[in-house]
Amino acid sequence: MTRRPEREMVPMVFDGEMIDDETVVPQGQSVPRLTFPRWRAVAGVAGGRVRAVVRCPAVVHARSVAGYRVRQAPRDAVRLVWFLVRGVGRWGAKGWRWGSHADLRADARAARLAGDVQARRTAQETIRADARARWAKAGTVVRRTVVGAAVTTVVLVLLALGEMVAGREVMPGWLRAVYAVRDAIGHGVAGGWPWVWRSTVCALVCAAVWEGRDRTPGASWITRPDRDDDGSWVDERMISKALAHLGIAPLNAFLRGGGELVYTVPARRDGDGTHARIRLPLGVTADMVCDRRRVLAANLGRSSLETWPTTGEEDGVLDLWVADKGTLSGGAGDWPLLHEGTVDVFDGVPVGLSQRGVVVAPPLPESNWLIGGRPGQGKTNLLRVLLLGAALDPTCELWVFVMGESPDFEPLRPRLSRYRMGLDDTVAAGAVRALEDLCSEMERRGRILGEQPGRPPKVSRRLADKPALGLHPLILAVDECHELFQHPTYGRKAEEFAVRLIKRGRKYGITLMLATQSPTKDSIPKEITRNISCGAAFAVADHIANDGLLGSGKYRAGIRATELRMRTDRGTCVAVGITDATFELVRTFYVPFEDGADLVSPVIARAMAHMTDAKRTVVTTGGTRKEIDTTPADHLKDIYSIIGEEPRVRTQVILARLAAHNPREYEPWSLRDLRATLRSYGIRAYKSDGTMVLRAADVAEAISRRDLASDD
Numbered sequence: 001m002t003r004r005p006e007r008e009m010v011p012m013v014f015d016g017e018m019i020d021d022e023t024v025v026p027q028g029q030s031v032p033r034l035t036f037p038r039w040r041a042v043a044g045v046a047g048g049r050v051r052a053v054v055r056c057p058a059v060v061h062a063r064s065v066a067g068y069r070v071r072q073a074p075r076d077a078v079r080l081v082w083f084l085v086r087g088v089g090r091w092g093a094k095g096w097r098w099g100s101h102a103d104l105r106a107d108a109r110a111a112r113l114a115g116d117v118q119a120r121r122t123a124q125e126t127i128r129a130d131a132r133a134r135w136a137k138a139g140t141v142v143r144r145t146v147v148g149a150a151v152t153t154v155v156l157v158l159l160a161l162g163e164m165v166a167g168r169e170v171m172p173g174w175l176r177a178v179y180a181v182r183d184a185i186g187h188g189v190a191g192g193w194p195w196v197w198r199s200t201v202c203a204l205v206c207a208a209v210w211e212g213r214d215r216t217p218g219a220s221w222i223t224r225p226d227r228d229d230d231g232s233w234v235d236e237r238m239i240s241k242a243l244a245h246l247g248i249a250p251l252n253a254f255l256r257g258g259g260e261l262v263y264t265v266p267a268r269r270d271g272d273g274t275h276a277r278i279r280l281p282l283g284v285t286a287d288m289v290c291d292r293r294r295v296l297a298a299n300l301g302r303s304s305l306e307t308w309p310t311t312g313e314e315d316g317v318l319d320l321w322v323a324d325k326g327t328l329s330g331g332a333g334d335w336p337l338l339h340e341g342t343v344d345v346f347d348g349v350p351v352g353l354s355q356r357g358v359v360v361a362p363p364l365p366e367s368n369w370l371i372g373g374r375p376g377q378g379k380t381n382l383l384r385v386l387l388l389g390a391a392l393d394p395t396c397e398l399w400v401f402v403m404g405e406s407p408d409f410e411p412l413r414p415r416l417s418r419y420r421m422g423l424d425d426t427v428a429a430g431a432v433r434a435l436e437d438l439c440s441e442m443e444r445r446g447r448i449l450g451e452q453p454g455r456p457p458k459v460s461r462r463l464a465d466k467p468a469l470g471l472h473p474l475i476l477a478v479d480e481c482h483e484l485f486q487h488p489t490y491g492r493k494a495e496e497f498a499v500r501l502i503k504r505g506r507k508y509g510i511t512l513m514l515a516t517q518s519p520t521k522d523s524i525p526k527e528i529t530r531n532i533s534c535g536a537a538f539a540v541a542d543h544i545a546n547d548g549l550l551g552s553g554k555y556r557a558g559i560r561a562t563e564l565r566m567r568t569d570r571g572t573c574v575a576v577g578i579t580d581a582t583f584e585l586v587r588t589f590y591v592p593f594e595d596g597a598d599l600v601s602p603v604i605a606r607a608m609a610h611m612t613d614a615k616r617t618v619v620t621t622g623g624t625r626k627e628i629d630t631t632p633a634d635h636l637k638d639i640y641s642i643i644g645e646e647p648r649v650r651t652q653v654i655l656a657r658l659a660a661h662n663p664r665e666y667e668p669w670s671l672r673d674l675r676a677t678l679r680s681y682g683i684r685a686y687k688s689d690g691t692m693v694l695r696a697a698d699v700a701e702a703i704s705r706r707d708l709a710s711d712d
C-alpha cells in the first residue's frame with residue numbers, strides 16, 4: 001500500500017491559518033477562496049471548540065440529567081396519571097363522606113357500641129341539624145341563583161326591545177353607555193368562553209393530581225436519579241421518612257393516617273450539616289426520638305455521631321442537626337493564634353470548631369468551666385488552650401494548680417502568677433489558699449465596683465483596663481480537681497470556697513476552670529456541677545458522668561458525650577453554655593506539648609512580649625509570688641509555740657489556737673488531723689479528767705528528736 005503524503009500534512013494546516021489571519025489583501029483584489037486545506041483548518045478549529053463545550057462538566061451534567069428525564073418520562077407520565085385517578089377517587093370518597101355525614105354517623109356508631117345513649121342521641125341530633133342546615137343553605141343558593149337569572153333575563157329582554165323599538169341614536173348618553181357595557185360583556189363571554197372552560201379543566205386536573213399525590217414520607221412527584229450530593233443532602237422528606245421508620249407507635253399511626261409533620265424550621269444548610277426543627281404529633285416527645293438515635297442515624301445514612309436529635313424549646317419539638325458525611329472525622333486544624341495575634345478575653349478565646357464548622361470562641365469572664373472525660377481524651381489540652389488564649393490577653397492574671405505529677409502546664413510557668421504542681425498536700429493547701437484568696441478578692445472587687453460612678457453591676461473591659469482598680473480578669477485553673485475535692489484535709493474547704501466563687505465570682509471578672517477525669521457525684525460536689533456555666537464533656541462512660549459535666553437532664557434531651565468514641569474522637573467534646581446554642585460538638589484545637597514537640601512555649605514567649613509592649617508585669621493578686629512559694633508550715637513548732645508556758649493543754653484548745661495562729665493552714669483541720677499529725681511525730685495525747693490533753697514536754701522532746709535526726 002502506498003502512503004498518501006497530503007494526509008500527513010494536516011498539522012501544517014494550522015500554521016497556514018495563523019498566517020492567513022494576518023494576510024493583507026491588496027485593494028481591488030477579491031478575497032481568495034479558501035483552499036481545501038484552509039477550509040479543513042477552520043472546520044477543525046470550530047469542531048474543537050464545539051467538542052470542548054460539549055465535554056465541559058456542566059454540559060455533561062445537564063445532558064445526563066436531560067437523558068435521565070427523557071428515559072424516565074414514560075414512568076413519570078404513568079405516575080402522574082395514577083395521581084389524577086387517585087385524586088378523583090379521593091374527591092369522590094370525600095364527597096360521599098360529606099354527603100352521608102359519615103363522620104357524625106361514625107360518632108353515633110361509636111356511642112352506640114359504647115352504650116352511651118346520651119352521646120348517641122347528641123350525634124343523631126347533630127346529623128339532623130346538619131342536614132337541615134345544608135338544605136337551608138342549598139335553598140338559599142338556588143333562590144338567589146333563580147332570582148339573579150330572572151332579573152338578568154328581564155333586563156336583557158328589555159334592553160333588546162328598547163333597541164328594536166327606538167334605535168340607539170335617539171337614546172340618551174347614559175343608556176347608550178349601558179348598551180356599550182352589555183355589548184362588551186357579551187363579546188368578552190363569547191371570546192373568553194373557550195379559554196374559561198379549558199383553564200377550568202386544567203385547574204381541575206392539577207387539583208386532582210395534587211389530591212392524589214403520594215403522601216408517604218419521602219415520596220417525590222417524579223422518579224429521581226441518585227443525587228451526587230447525597231453525602232450532604234438532607235431534606236424534609238428524608239427526615240420524615242427516617243422518622244416514620246423509628247418504630248414509635250403514635251408517630252407511625254399519625255403518618256400512616258396521612259398526617260404531615262410540621263417543620264417549624266425547614267431543613268436548611270447550617271455550617272457543615274443540615275438543621276431542621278419539627279413539631280411532633282400528639283403522643284410523641286423529642287425524648288422518644290433521641291432514644292432511637294442510632295436507628296435515626298441509620299435511616300438517614302449517617303453515623304450516630306453525625307446525627308443529633310435534641311429536645312427543642314418544648315418537649316414536643318425536635319431539634320435535629322445532621323452533619324455532612326465525614327465532616328466530623330477531620331481535626332480542627334491549627335489553633336488560629338498559634339503564630340500571631342492577641343486576645344481580648346471579653347470577646348472570646350478560640351477553642352475549636354463547632355459541628356457547623358465555625359470557630360467557637362467563648363468569652364472567659366462571667367463563666368466557669370468544668371471539663372471532663374475519660375483519660376487521654378484531650379481535657380488537659382482544652383484547659384491549656386483556654387489558658388494560652390487568656391495568656392495572650394496582657395490584662396489577664398492566671399493561677400494554675402495541677403493536682404498530680406504532670407508537666408502539662410510547665411511551659412506556661414513564666415506567665416503564671418501562681419503555679420503549683422504535684423501530689424503532696426502542700427499543693428492542695430496552696431489550691432485552697434488560692435480559692436480563699438479569690439473569695440476575699442471577690443469581696444474587694446465588689447466594694448470597688450460599688451464605688452465606681454453609676455455603680456456598674458459587673459466588671460467590663462473598660463474597668464478591667466484600669467490597673468489602679470485591680471479589676472482585671474483573674475483565672476484559676478485546677479487540673480485533676482477531683483484530687484482536691486476528695487482530699488481528706490482540704491476537700492471540704494475547697495468545695496466551700498469553689499461553690500462560693502462559682503455562684504458569685506461571675507460579676508467580678510473571676511473565672512474558675514476545673515478539669516477532671518472523674519466527674520462523679522463523689523469526686524465533684526453537686527453544688528459545683530449544678531452551678532457551673534460551661535461544661536465540656538469528652539468521651540464519657542455513662543449518663544451519670546454525662547449529666548455531671550453537662551447538667552442534669554442533658555442525656556435525656558439527647559445531648560450525649562457517651563456517643564463519642566475513645567481514641568477515635570479524641571479531642572472532640574460536647575459542650576454546653578459556651579454559645580447560645582443548646583449544645584456544641586466541638587473539635588478542639590490542639591497545641592502540642594509532648595514527645596519533643598513544644599508549640600506552647602513560643603506562644604508563651606509571645607504572650608510575655610505582649611505584656612512588655614503593654615507595659616504590664618505578671619501581677620499576683622493577694623500576695624507576691626515569693627509568699628506563695630514559701631515552705632509549708634512547721635506543724636510541730638506551731639503546736640509548741642501555741643502551748644506556750646502551760647505544761648498541758650486540751651487538744652480542743654490546741655486546735656482552736658492553731659486556727660487562730662494560721663487560719664489558712666489550720667482552719668480546715670479537725671481533731672482527727674491533729675491526732676494524725678501528732679502520731680506522725682510519735683506524740684500521744686492523754687486522757688486527764690475526762691478530756692484529751694497534750695503535754696508540752698512531749699512536744700519539746702519530739703522537736704529535739706527531729707533536730708537530732710536531721711543533724712545526723
Ligand SMILES: Nc1ncnc2c1ncn2[C@@H]1O[C@H](COP(=O)(O)OP(=O)(O)OP(=O)(O)O)[C@@H](O)[C@H]1O
Nearest residue numbers: 375376377378379380381517570571588589590594
Ligand atoms: N484536639 C486534639 N486533637 C488531636 N489530638 C489531641 C487533641 N487533644 C488531645 N489530643 C491527643 O490526646 C492526648 C491526650 O491529651 P490530654 O493530655 O489533653 O488528655 P487528657 O484527657 O487530659 O488525659 P489525662 O486524663 O490522662 O490527663 C494528647 O497527647 C494528644 O496526642
